[in-house]
Amino acid sequence: MSRGDLSREANGLEPRLSRASVGRLSLYLRCLESYAREGSATVSSGQLGDVLGVTDAQVRKDLACLGNLGQPGIGYPTAELIAAIRGALGIDRDWAVALVGVGNLARALLRYRGFAQQGFRIVALFDVDPAKVGQRLDGLTISGVDQMPAVIAATGAELGLLTVPMEAAQQVADALVAAGIRGILNFAPAVLRLPSHVSLVSVDLAVQLEQLAFLVQVSGNYSGPEPTTR
Amino acid sequence: MSRGDLSREANGLEPRLSRASVGRLSLYLRCLESYAREGSATVSSGQLGDVLGVTDAQVRKDLACLGNLGQPGIGYPTAELIAAIRGALGIDRDWAVALVGVGNLARALLRYRGFAQQGFRIVALFDVDPAKVGQRLDGLTISGVDQMPAVIAATGAELGLLTVPMEAAQQVADALVAAGIRGILNFAPAVLRLPSHVSLVSVDLAVQLEQLAFLVQVSGNYSGPEPTTR
DNA sequence: GGATGTGAACGACTTCACAGCG
DNA sequence: CGCTGTGAAGTCGTTCACATCC
Numbered sequence: 211m212s213r214g215d216l217s218r219e220a221n222g223l224e225p226r227l228s229r230a231s232v233g234r235l236s237l238y239l240r241c242l243e244s245y246a247r248e249g250s251a252t253v254s255s256g257q258l259g260d261v262l263g264v265t266d267a268q269v270r271k272d273l274a275c276l277g278n279l280g281q282p283g284i285g286y287p288t289a290e291l292i293a294a295i296r297g298a299l300g301i302d303r304d305w306a307v308a309l310v311g312v313g314n315l316a317r318a319l320l321r322y323r324g325f326a327q328q329g330f331r332i333v334a335l336f337d338v339d340p341a342k343v344g345q346r347l348d349g350l351t352i353s354g355v356d357q358m359p360a361v362i363a364a365t366g367a368e369l370g371l372l373t374v375p376m377e378a379a380q381q382v383a384d385a386l387v388a389a390g391i392r393g394i395l396n397f398a399p400a401v402l403r404l405p406s407h408v409s410l411v412s413v414d415l416a417v418q419l420e421q422l423a424f425l426v427q428v429s430g431n432y433s434g435p436e437p438t439t440r
Numbered sequence: 441m442s443r444g445d446l447s448r449e450a451n452g453l454e455p456r457l458s459r460a461s462v463g464r465l466s467l468y469l470r471c472l473e474s475y476a477r478e479g480s481a482t483v484s485s486g487q488l489g490d491v492l493g494v495t496d497a498q499v500r501k502d503l504a505c506l507g508n509l510g511q512p513g514i515g516y517p518t519a520e521l522i523a524a525i526r527g528a529l530g531i532d533r534d535w536a537v538a539l540v541g542v543g544n545l546a547r548a549l550l551r552y553r554g555f556a557q558q559g560f561r562i563v564a565l566f567d568v569d570p571a572k573v574g575q576r577l578d579g580l581t582i583s584g585v586d587q588m589p590a591v592i593a594a595t596g597a598e599l600g601l602l603t604v605p606m607e608a609a610q611q612v613a614d615a616l617v618a619a620g621i622r623g624i625l626n627f628a629p630a631v632l633r634l635p636s637h638v639s640l641v642s643v644d645l646a647v648q649l650e651q652l653a654f655l656v657q658v659s660g661n662y663s664g665p666e667p668t669t670r
Numbered sequence: 671g672g673a674t675g676t677g678a679a680c681g682a683c684t685t686c687a688c689a690g691c692g
Numbered sequence: 693c694g695c696t697g698t699g700a701a702g703t704c705g706t707t708c709a710c711a712t713c714c
Contacts (some may be wrong), residue, residue, distance in 0.1 A: 228704075228705070230704090231705090264706090265706080265707065267708070267709095268706065272703090281713085281714070282713040282714055283713070316697060
């Protein structure tokens, strides 16, 4: 089922970055940006690893995919490493994002500083509720789902954020796909079926809470062995 | 074979469920609840697997940890499987949850039906902003962080939802730990350090969007074959 | 000395294949 | 026959250990 790798360099023979690494790269990036603000010119794999609880070897393996920019005895040059990670993740440019389903979660995402900081710009709002269509929010006018193809073409949105109730999720996702979106970040507690050329990341909030309940339960039943990160 | 075959029921240490399985169990659960609503008395591993894109063998392996409740030639009894999964995940009871940081995201979580449906009850609200303290929201009064120990003891909250800005995250997390919380679901884009007896699950929304950008980018560079779930 | 890059060992998770039961 | 349960094989990801370079 799930595939999807391949390096972006011209030479196709680098060690491709695994799905697991990609998640960590985002975290390294945050960490590096923090180091950069403090003025560190270089950072070592040990420093990065300590902060988010992975081994130094793991960090080096993850970073190896970016080309050899570490300097033995010194570490990695902070600024260049940031640039390399952004390039590898595909966030060395801006992404225009459409948001569908204007509820509380949408409002939270709209104002989430982290998105804009990383180059994600919400350029369009949609809702199925006719009462909401036409309202303005943070400088954007809410459109109906029927206007999706036109608005998405006009704004150049490539990614979609889905914050609608479960029942509407598949239908709205289909509309996004039809309108030419290339990837969907889904917050609805539903398993979506999408054509293979559209990428999907799902975040199910109830699932996360259930994971937490499980961890708490087992750490209580038995003398809990491991802490837990991420 | 002849003797010594002690029952696998009573002993708590069955083939332990792997971290990876736990995430899928939540998804099976959703799927099963949907089947149950439609009136299916039994479900096969193939049916479950198809819906969320894993193999039937994988489903059986995951379900094996719950004891042998599958019937060859038939499948799994829906209702019993639901009960078994809820028991394994530790959601066969209610969990009292405290929410810290009453912004838009908190409002969204407060009204998220999925939580209540799975037995998670938000019983306390906290905020550092003195202007918010004392306000009421959905029948709850917002308390200050200084009241945390008293309120958490009084309400019996065991889990904490952290929806504060990055800067405040570690400090508030420490306060939750000091107040006796047993697990934290963190939405702040920060890496938290917690004592090992407190469980942690982190959801970083920007990281999720970055993952999506990566997937879209690689699927665009090359003829990206498969979609991606989870 | 300090830190990187990497093959090799290790462990975790997934798929395969098939015995066995309803 | 259909479907479960499970050892065996295979794949993927992490950790170790060490040669290498500044």
